[in-house]
Amino acid sequence: MAYKAPGKHFREGLSTRQFFQRFPDDKTAEAWFIKQRWPEAVCCPYCGVTNVQIGCKHKTMPFRCREKECGKHFSIKTGTFMQSSKIGYQNWLYAFYLFATNLKSVSSMKLHRELGITQKSAWHMAHRIRQAWNLDPEQRFWGPVEVDETWFGGKRKNMPKKKRSQLEGHGPVGKTAVVGVKDRKANRVSAQVVEDTTKETLQGFVQDRIDPDAAVYTDDSSSYASLDNHESVRHSQLEYVRGSVHTNGVESLWSMLKRAYTGTFHQLSERHLHRYVGEFVGRHNMRELGTLAQMSLVADRAIGQRLRYQDLVS
Template sequence: MKTEFTLLTLSENFPDEESCIRYFEKMRWGDEVISPYDSNSKVYKCGNGKYKCKNTGRYFDVKTGTAFANTKLPMQVWFYAMMLCLSHKRSISSCQLARDLGITQKTAWKMLHKIRQYMAMENNHTLSGEVEIDEAFVGGKNKNRHKDKKVEKCQGRSYKDKVPVFGILERGGKVIAKVVPNTQAKTIVPIIKEKVELGSVVYTDGWDYSGLHGKYVQRSVDHEKHFYGTTYVTDEGEIIVVSTNGIENVWSHFKRMIFGIYYHVSKKYMQRYIDEYIFRFNTRNYSDSQRFNLLLRNVA
């Protein structure tokens, strides 16, 4: 089996159900099968891919306790769904996935949400060094709404009709993003303290977070005054770039994913779509097969 594969060569690596199961077993257990009911128990191999836990007397297979458990779909279909989702630059809609795999849209929608649950593990890093923070407000524009659906005074930082999302980008590194109830300092500051190491340099877009004083170095730009950033050199020769262009670039690509693929996302599931995008961004330097294996390990 090739260690590097693409959507085109996926059928060569996983030509049948048995090959998918064996690959997932290797990913989950390595060389020794471990019972999900008692990790210290001896395990007996049975027929049809089943195993028996000696201490509990219960049967299981490699799918037990994972996203693949209790599904009527073959593992091969799940592998193709994951690869189709990951190989597209801005993801794939449930309607398109249903056509590609010959399944119903409802089934494809559920599969994609299952996959997103395991992408969320990549949205939980601790960041350090120089970080940029910013909020985004995800939702439709008033000018695109019918006149009886327009919302008054909803522009700017108003989120009456939008979902506020808070993001933190480590320059040259990873990003995390969370749906928040509001963008007040009492909501934002605890997230920064939890996810950013003390002593880091925090770049903001003009908002002064008093709760960060003494714990972080805070530098700001002021977009309201059309100040979008500057670069200067300190007496020690350190080059300082004051801007939040990095995190704003993250939001730009995220909104293009929403508008280009999904068109509309409900507030209820917004965090899952954010988790999917963060997974893509944080693995932007991975190959398709590396990204596929990372996601499969998360499932395992």
């Protein structure tokens, strides 16, 4: 049934038609979520017992813990980022599906239209899913690695004059810096939003994430000079590749993000940029997994995470 998705690697795909055949309603989608989280037996998220009553008459919470001291009602949404969400199971799962099948990501406008939910709910939903996509296990990189930085956001001319002058001489005005690494051997990436691109910040990132014995390739920004095991290409002299010395791998992460920025999101606010960056790091690190496998991973990562609407706007 599964088709071969385009691309170098074999990925187990799932067409939209297959999705709706498999999950025709909230009941089937809910059953999938339950199986993902509790493959053996439904487990109380409050006290951890499996002595649970199933199929209670409660409106939204079909489970009740039978443990005397606990006795709480719960649903599969309890203790996940879906907690207290009124959005139905099929819509949640379809949103996971859309994120897994759109390489340039999904805008909240698209979720709003496709799911028939309000724009506000769609925006909140998108950020919760996006946060769960960040598959960056904070592990060390053994190299060889490419390290590079890039800038996102704000145009100088759209900025109040006062702010503009404050930022003078601190890199591209009003933009936010992101530094990233790609491990060539493991083909994994990581990236994070940083305050600035000074030597201290960039070398701090390298020291935190990269083994001291790893070969490091960068461009010729002076911030990287003096790193150990380090070689650079002279972008300032239009040299982009010299043998194995280049940063093309990590730059392709930037171009994915920038294509999504212009093609899908149209704007990225600085305060949410880290979540978009995390999503694209996850997209790279999960790219060989099939559609359903990616959806399960996101469902796993929904557990224990909350991202309330107030947290996003305050």
